[in-house]
Amino acid sequence: MSAKVICVTNQKGGVGKTTTAVNLSYYLAKDKKKTLLIDFDPQGNATSGLGIEKNDGKLTATMTDVILGNAEITNIILPTKYKNFDLAPTTPELANAEVEITGMQRKFVRLRDAVRKVRDGYDYIIIDLPPSLSLLTVNGMIASDYLLLPVQTEFYALEGVAQLLESMKLVMKQANPSLKLLGVLATMYDKRTSLSGQVYSEIKKYFKNLTFKTTIPRNVRVAEAPSHGVPVGAYDKFSKGAKAYKEFAKEVEERTK
């Protein structure tokens, strides 16, 4: 077994990266794929969204320690409540660690080095990245086989995307030639407005068959789930959001065969 590694990237905040990382991981795991979600955003929303809180004692070591070389990734991985679904948690201190590693050797490949140590134990490793084109994001791209780009279906959806693709190209040229764009996922699709449809068409025009067929609807259950510390599939599996993420996970499996 050698995991397929997918980073979830868009330097815009609030487009559904973390939501996608958590719910994709959940449904891959539910389909019996052994999955590790690495929270690599100092905001730690994937960690808290899975019900793991900074002060509850479970977080003795996190990705912050791993990236500084103070802990092995194997020692910080936690099981979630769900079968086949593990989490490598983080804390806000990851932001300080990013500054620290800027002056260290191998600053671009620290996450890749860590991922290599656990690759053989998983079918999928999903990396949730911060809303920036920072050193953490570059680490994420270098550690991955695939880049997954969630795009919010609203005005300016594709703003910044060209710059992101430039960064991706640079990473491919300099450090990770095998990185591929897995696809573009339209999130928070609101079928009551014509805008969502227009933006989705625009995405398809630009990305053609790299656009996922599944779109994620704007759905209140999706937004509520993290405050209960669970993926939407565990919160309300009959909701439109849960069904969409389940479909999406199938498409991801199909594309990574």
Ligand SMILES: Nc1ncnc2c1ncn2[C@@H]1O[C@H](COP(=O)(O)OP(=O)(O)O)[C@@H](O)[C@H]1O
């Ligand atoms: N499909 C959706 N429907 C409703 N709310 C959503 C949906 N996807 C994400 N959200 C909400 O939008 C906000 C931003 O999503 P998030 O995944 O944290 O974005 P990012 O990680 O890109 O910053 C969160 O409050 C999240 O709960």
Ligand SMILES: [Mg+2]
């Ligand atoms: Mg996020």
